Amino acid sequence: MTLRIKFAKYGNLKFLSHLDVMRFFQKAIRRAEIDVKYSEGYHPHQLMSFAAPLGVGQTSEGEYFDLEVNSMISTDDILTRLDAQMPEGFKVLHVSLLPPTPPQTRKESLMALVKASDYLVLRKGLAHLPLTNEEFLGKFSEFVKEPEILAVKTTKVGDTEINLAPFIYDVKYDVPPTELTEKYDNGLCIYVKLCAGNENHIRPELLMKAFHSYTGIEYDQYEYQVHRLEAYALKDEELIPIYKFHE
Amino acid sequence: MQKLALSDEILMNIEKPVRYIGGEVNSIVKPKDQVDVRFCMCFPDVYEIGMSHLGIQILYDMFNKFDGVWCERVYSPWPDLDRIMREKHIPLFALESQDRIKDFDFLGITLQYEMCYTNILQVLDLSGIPLIASERGEEDPIVIGGGPCAYNPEPIADFFDFFYIGEGETVYQDIINLYRKNRDKGGTRREFLEMVAEVEGMYVPMFYDVDYNEDQTIKSFTPNNPHAPARIRKQVEMKLSETYYPDSPVVPFLQVVQDKVTLEIQRGCIRGCRFCQAGMLYRPIRERDVEFLKQQAVKMIKNTGHEEITLSSLSSSDYKALPELVYFLIDHFKELKVNISLPSLRIDAFALDVMSKVQDIKKSSLTFAPEAGSQRLRNVINKGLTEENILKGSMDAFKGGWNNVKLYFMLGLPTETEEDIEQIAVLADKVAREYYEIPKEQRNGRVQITPSTSFFVPKPFTPFQWVAMNREEQFREKARFLKAKVAEQLNARSIHYKWHDSDLTILEGIFARGDRRLSKLLLNVYKKGAIFDAWTDQFKKELWDKAMEEEKVDLEFYVFRERDKDEIFPWDFLDAGITKEFLWREYQTGLNEKVTPNCRKGCARCGAFEFHGGICYETRNVSGDEVQ
Ligand code: SF4
Numbered sequence: 001m002t003l004r005i006k007f008a009k010y011g012n013l014k015f016l017s018h019l020d021v022m023r024f025f026q027k028a029i030r031r032a033e034i035d036v037k038y039s040e041g042y043h044p045h046q047l048m049s050f051a052a053p054l055g056v057g058q059t060s061e062g063e064y065f066d067l068e069v070n071s072m073i074s075t076d077d078i079l080t081r082l083d084a085q086m087p088e089g090f091k092v093l094h095v096s097l098l099p100p101t102p103p104q105t106r107k108e109s110l111m112a113l114v115k116a117s118d119y120l121v122l123r124k125g126l127a128h129l130p131l132t133n134e135e136f137l138g139k140f141s142e143f144v145k146e147p148e149i150l151a152v153k154t155t156k157v158g159d160t161e162i163n164l165a166p167f168i169y170d171v172k173y174d175v176p177p178t179e180l181t182e183k184y185d186n187g188l189c190i191y192v193k194l195c196a197g198n199e200n201h202i203r204p205e206l207l208m209k210a211f212h213s214y215t216g217i218e219y220d221q222y223e224y225q226v227h228r229l230e231a232y233a234l235k236d237e238e239l240i241p242i243y244k245f246h247e
Numbered sequence: 248m249q250k251l252a253l254s255d256e257i258l259m260n261i262e263k264p265v266r267y268i269g270g271e272v273n274s275i276v277k278p279k280d281q282v283d284v285r286f287c288m289c290f291p292d293v294y295e296i297g298m299s300h301l302g303i304q305i306l307y308d309m310f311n312k313f314d315g316v317w318c319e320r321v322y323s324p325w326p327d328l329d330r331i332m333r334e335k336h337i338p339l340f341a342l343e344s345q346d347r348i349k350d351f352d353f354l355g356i357t358l359q360y361e362m363c364y365t366n367i368l369q370v371l372d373l374s375g376i377p378l379i380a381s382e383r384g385e386e387d388p389i390v391i392g393g394g395p396c397a398y399n400p401e402p403i404a405d406f407f408d409f410f411y412i413g414e415g416e417t418v419y420q421d422i423i424n425l426y427r428k429n430r431d432k433g434g435t436r437r438e439f440l441e442m443v444a445e446v447e448g449m450y451v452p453m454f455y456d457v458d459y460n461e462d463q464t465i466k467s468f469t470p471n472n473p474h475a476p477a478r479i480r481k482q483v484e485m486k487l488s489e490t491y492y493p494d495s496p497v498v499p500f501l502q503v504v505q506d507k508v509t510l511e512i513q514r515g516c517i518r519g520c521r522f523c524q525a526g527m528l529y530r531p532i533r534e535r536d537v538e539f540l541k542q543q544a545v546k547m548i549k550n551t552g553h554e555e556i557t558l559s560s561l562s563s564s565d566y567k568a569l570p571e572l573v574y575f576l577i578d579h580f581k582e583l584k585v586n587i588s589l590p591s592l593r594i595d596a597f598a599l600d601v602m603s604k605v606q607d608i609k610k611s612s613l614t615f616a617p618e619a620g621s622q623r624l625r626n627v628i629n630k631g632l633t634e635e636n637i638l639k640g641s642m643d644a645f646k647g648g649w650n651n652v653k654l655y656f657m658l659g660l661p662t663e664t665e666e667d668i669e670q671i672a673v674l675a676d677k678v679a680r681e682y683y684e685i686p687k688e689q690r691n692g693r694v695q696i697t698p699s700t701s702f703f704v705p706k707p708f709t710p711f712q713w714v715a716m717n718r719e720e721q722f723r724e725k726a727r728f729l730k731a732k733v734a735e736q737l738n739a740r741s742i743h744y745k746w747h748d749s750d751l752t753i754l755e756g757i758f759a760r761g762d763r764r765l766s767k768l769l770l771n772v773y774k775k776g777a778i779f780d781a782w783t784d785q786f787k788k789e790l791w792d793k794a795m796e797e798e799k800v801d802l803e804f805y806v807f808r809e810r811d812k813d814e815i816f817p818w819d820f821l822d823a824g825i826t827k828e829f830l831w832r833e834y835q836t837g838l839n840e841k842v843t844p845n846c847r848k849g850c851a852r853c854g855a856f857e858f859h860g861g862i863c864y865e866t867r868n869v870s871g872d873e874v875q
Contacts, residue, residue, distance in 0.1 A: 011248040013500075015264040020500045027272075027498060027552030030583070042607035044584045057259050085552075087272050088248055222256045 001069050002101075003078060004110070006094040006243045008061035009054065010180040010227075013089030018053035025065065028085040034078060037068035051110045051231055051242070052117075052196060055203065060228035061093065061180050062117065064242050066110050091180070094243045116169060116239050117196040118229035119204045120177060125186035130217050133188045137173065140190065143214050144171045151210040164210060167195035167202045169239075181227045193239075196231065249276070252340040253328075261327045265501050266294035269320075269342030272498040273550065275307075276343055277317040284423055285351040286310050286318040287341045287388070290359070291366035292781065297322040298497070299505035301559060302394065303357060306415050308493035316423055319343040319351075320497075323366045324373065326778065326785065332373055339373035348374035352426065354388040356407075358396035361758035362751055362781035364403055368773040371406065378770065380408045381453055385436050389426075397450075398481075398528055399707040401817040402758045402765035404452035408440060412448045412821055413482030414514075416490045421446060441474040448482035450821070451475060457763055457817075463804050465762065465815040480822040481528075485860040487514060488536035492543055495550035507555035507588070508547040510540055512572065516561035517846035517862060519853075521629045521837050522618070522660065524706035525561055527825050530853060531861035532846060537568035541575050548585055555586040564593035565847075573601050594640035599647050609691075612651035613644045619660055620670030626840040627662050629833075634674065641678045645685055651695045652678055658725045658746075659703040659717035662838065668725055671698055672732035672742070679738035698733070699745040700726065702752040706759050707818045708825060710833035713810040716756045722749040750788055751780070756806040762817040765805075768798045824855035 009021065016024065026046055029036050038044035047068035054060050072078055075095040083092035101107045125133060143149070149164040175191035177183070194202040204226045212219035232239040251258070251268060258264035288307055290297030297303065303320070310318030319341035324332060332339070338347045348354055354376070356367055368378055371390070377383050380390065392400060393411040400410045411419075422443060429439040444451045454475035458466040470477055484490050496508070515532035516525065544556055556576065563569060576587050587605045592598040594613055602611065617632050619625045625632065641652055656671050675698045682694040702722050705711045717725070726746045733744045758765065772794035779785035795802075810816075812831060819827065829852065836843055843851050846862045856863040 012251055012268045012270050015258055015268055016500055017265075019502070020265060023502065024500055026554070030552035030554065031272075031549065033549075038584050042610070043586075056264075057255065085272075087270060089270060222259070225255075 001072065002098040002107075003067045003069055003072075003075065004096045004098055004243065004246075005065055005067055005078075005082070005092065007063050007065075007086075008059075008091040008093055008180050009063055009089065010059040010061070010091070011089045011182075013087075014057055014059045017056055018050070021054075021063075022048075022050065024090070028082060028090075029067070031085045032078075032081040034067075034081065035070045035072065037070050049110055052114050052201070054228060055205075055226070058226040058228065059181060061091075061178065062228045062230040062242075064110060064231060066098070096243055096246065098246055110242075112198060113233040113242065113245070114231045115195070115197050115234045116193055116232040118191065118193050118232075120175065120181060120227040120229060121190045121192060121204050121208065122177065122181060122184060122225040122227065123188040123190070124184045124223060124225060125188060126223065129223060131215075133186070136188065139215055140211060141171075141173070143211050144168060146214075149207075149210050149214075151206050153206065162200075164202060164207060167200050168207070169193040169195065178227075178229070182225050184225075191229075249343075249345055252345040253337070257328070257331055257335075257337075261331070262325060263294075263501060266322065266325070267328065267342070269345065271500060272552075273495040274320075274343055274497045275311045275318070277311070279317075279344075282315055282317040284313075284316045284353070284426065285346075286316055286353045286355060286423075287321050287348055287351045288318055289321045289354060289356045289370055291323050291356055291363045291370055292779075293325055294322040294499075295501060295503040298499045298501075298503045300357070300359065301509045301511060302415070304493050304496045304509075305491060306355070306419075307497070308495075309416060309419065309491040312491065313420060313423060317343075321348060321354075321370065323363075323369055323779070329369065329373070329778065338375050339370060348388065349376060349386075351388045353391060355391045355393065355411075358392050358394040358400075358403070360781060361396060361402075361755050364758060364769055365773045365777045365780055367403065367406060368769065369778045372773075379405050381405075383408070383436070387436075389436070389439070395525065395528065398524075398821060398823060399759065399761070399818040400450060400452065401763045402761040403769065404763050405766040406769075407452060408436075409443050410450040410452070411482070412450055412479055412823075414484045415482075416484040417482040418446055418448065422449070441472065444472065444475040447480055450479050452763075455820070463801070464811075465817060468815065468817075468820050478820055478822050481824065483824070483858045484514075485533065485858065487533050488539040494543070494546045496547060498551045498553070505557070506553065507557050507586075508544070508551060508553045509557055509559050510544055510547070511535070511559045512540060512563065512566045512569075513560045515861065517565055518562055518631065519629055519833070519843055519845060519851065520618070521627070521710040521833055522657065522703060522706075523561075524709050527708050527830075527853075528823055529561070530824055530846075530855035531858060531863045532565070533861040534566060534568075537572050540572055541579075544576060545579065548580065548583065554584065555588060556580070557588040557590065559590075561591070562593075563589060563591050564595075564598070565845075570597055577601070577604055594636075594644060596643070599643055603647060608648040611649070612653050612695075612697075613641065613649055614653045614655070615640065616655040617674065618655065618657050619663075619667060620656060620672075620674055621667045623840055624660060624663060624667040624670075626842050627837045628660055629837065629842050631842065631845070634677070637674070638677060638681050642681050642684070645682050645691075645694070646689075648691050650682065650691045650693065652697070654678070654696065654698040656698060656700045657703045658700045658729070659722055661711055661714045663725075665728065668729050669732045671700070671729055672736055672744075674698075675733065675742045675744075676736035676738050679736075679741045682741075683738075694738075694741050696738070696742045697745060698742065700729065701747060702749050704752060704756045704759055707816065708823050708830070710830045710837055712760065712816065712830060713812070713814075713834060715809045716753075716806045718807060719749050719753060722752065750786065753802070753806060754780070754791065757800070757802070760816070761805055765800070768794055768800050771798050824853070824857055826854035829853045 037047045051064040079095040170193035172191040177189050231242050233245045389408045392407045397410045425442045440451045443449045454472035456471045460466045513534040515529040618630050675696045775790040777790045
């Protein structure tokens with residue numbers, strides 16, 4: 001049986017690396033006494049696979065992993081038990097049971113499923129910033145309407161220049177911060193939906209960097225806190241939140 | 248959520264920020280209004296090392312069980328953060344509350360190895376606590392030292408308000424109560440330390456004066472305060488199955504060195520190897536009850552989610568109920584896929600059976616620690632392992648499918664000759680030959696023998712506390728000699744000799760048996776920028792050479808000289824149970840190449856009988872007054 005588990009990583013635990021998060025869940029699953037499935041061999045490991053890793057320093061309420069179990073009482077029971085093992089900074093949000101993979105078909109990887117992500121980009125409203133929040137909003141809303149938004153993407157094979165414009169699926173200014181985002185006096189919250197996945201994974205930092213080169217103001221990564229809200233898969237040409245994908 | 252002491256910007260610019268954020272599973276946060284004593288426990292090395300230490304987990308659990316006491320943790324900030332904290336004047340903070348250490352009532356520092364001494368100064372300095380105890384004010388935390396190096400606290404005596412000598416489970420509650428009592432009556436820091444000095448096992452260095460002879464040895468060591476006793480006897484916990492042991496150790500987010508549950512099955516050792524400080528200090532051996540250990544193992548695995556459990560003790564094979572315990576663990580944890588690791592097992596039929604059940608034979612190795620190459624020298628050091636044991640154990644293991652053997656030795660042991668060193672190579676070769684006795688078709692590939700050597704450092708409270716240590720050139724020469732001898736062996740191609748360099752060995756030697764005057768050296772080298780000396784990539788030899796020159800530290804005196812029988816040692820005022828007479832007797836027996844039977848075979852009258860328990864009462868059907 002494959003379970004799909006949605007969780008949040010927030011607050012001080014945003015400093016955990018992807019590896020730390022995996023190790024944390026392996027131990028939490030054992031503490032929760034979930035009947036998890038292990039690989040064979042002398043060093044058995046839990047059969048789990050994570051969706052796109054989150055950058056160190058970012059918070060999220062749209063993280064996912066798939067977990068193989070031998071048995072369970074119910075998805076609700078798994079959720080309650082696993083969430084009881086979460087320290088402040090982690091929260092289990094949703095557990096669903098995936099339909100069995102038909103014989104002879106390869107199991108879809110969770111990583112490959114993700115096609116888009118929602119983020120809140122929180123501008124911290126620090127006093128020394130050159131633009132006021134109003135000026136910032138004005139410039140930013142013009143910027144995202146540009147037909148061509150050039151950015152330099154650093155990959156393993158080298159730097160490539162890409163046009164971000166087609167990969168920005170949505171921008172909103174009226175989405176409020178959530179319970180799990182960091183709080184800033186005088187802060188500003190922008191919602192963006194960006195293309196994600198193996199081919200054109202657009203990180204919000206890339207967008208903000210491009211904005212800074214557009215305005216000519218030096219980019220300071222500590223001006224922003226990125227919070228992922230949700231990850232989406234594509235079903236019948238439509239973006240569906242990952243946890244609803246099999247419903 | 249706890250507000251962090253460090254900003255996002257700092258945390259994102261240093262290696263592994265998780266070292267400094269706390270919030271781990273099973274870490275303890277208490278409401279401040281229910282706490283009247285704040286204790287910060289420090290392991291003066293990086294987080295991943297400090298979090299792997301069982302002793303801290305035991306004390307952390309114990310203090311937090313005390314009413315009104317909140318115990319937190321701090322580790323040495325790595326040099327990257329150290330630099331930033333100095334630059335920006337950020338005070339050192341505890342992980343749980345992220346509050347400044349300076350505002351705590353106590354700072355307890357565990358002393359596990361000499362090469363962490365500069366890190367003690369780092370922790371004090373970054374906390375804004377005066378380095379020298381006598382310069383501290385009423386507002387500063389009381390700084391306590393404990394752990395194995397506290398058995399010669401003198402080189403760091405100036406930096407501590409007091410040392411807790413012995414095992415922590417016994418009188419900390421009393422000390423906390425004295426602290427409250429003193430505070431309630433408006434007493435001073437000095438008055439509190441006078442109360443502490445009267446508790447058995449507590450050493451307040453500033454209440455003692457040391458006089459020296461012309462040859463630099465100690466003339467007298469005397470209390471200068473009526474509350475301080477002339478001799479200080481170590482604390483021992485005799486009821487190890489009824490005392491504190493954490494059910495729920497803190498689970499780090501980071502991958503730490505010992506990322507597993509540690510089960511201490513016994514304390515002490517019956518063997519009496521003459522070079523081994525731990526084997527002498529923790530006498531008498533005391534076993535924990537096997538039912539207690541089983542329950543504890545189950546609880547700790549459940550509460551941490553760790554996938555590995557390890558048994559800890561100086562010599563696990565001597566634990567009487569070991570088969571019962573190990574087979575229980577194997578059975579109980581099979582379904583839960585918990586790995587079991589068993590360090591320091593003597594290789595016999597039981598060990599091989601267990602090892603074949605818990606590890607992949609192809610990937611694992613057998614370990615022997617003969618410590619010396621020849622039987623003669625093994626008799627000198629009282630290491631009971633014989634060549635026959637090693638060859639038979641290896642053969643049994645080879646037949647069982649192993650083909651990888653590690654052999655541990657020391658160079659520079661007392662009375663060592665070239666012949667003894669050569670025997671290391673010969674022994675390694677014999678093990679390899681044993682392997683090739685097996686018919687080719689039954690062998691499991693090539694055999695791999697890895698002898699490795701470390702350099703011997705004489706330690707206080709051992710029979711070798713009188714001996715001269717080898718010089719750096721001697722160590723290097725010996726290692727080179729052995730390397731050449733290994734190359735001459737028939738199976739040289741199957742033998743891979745490994746050795747470590749000796750820079751740190753000499754420093755370890757200085758501090759292990761050093762006196763109070765060395766605190767000047769530590770201050771000097773720390774001010775030059777030395778920290779994390781135990782880390783080869785951080786160790787700066789030039790700084791140490793310079794500081795030693797400036798402080799005129801005489802290596803001949805501290806390290807390279809044979810001491811007189813009746814010399815007063817800096818640690819002689821401590822009573823660790825074992826008597827100086829016993830140690831001298833053992834030294835002489837060693838020089839005569841005679842072995843002393845282990846505690847179970849016969850009591851050697853070491854002095855630990857005084858503690859009224861453990862092995863001493865199992866083997867001798869005698870009354871207390873028969874002792875010595
Ligand atoms: S008194 Fe005897 S039995 Fe007890 S620890 Fe010493 S040598 Fe061993």
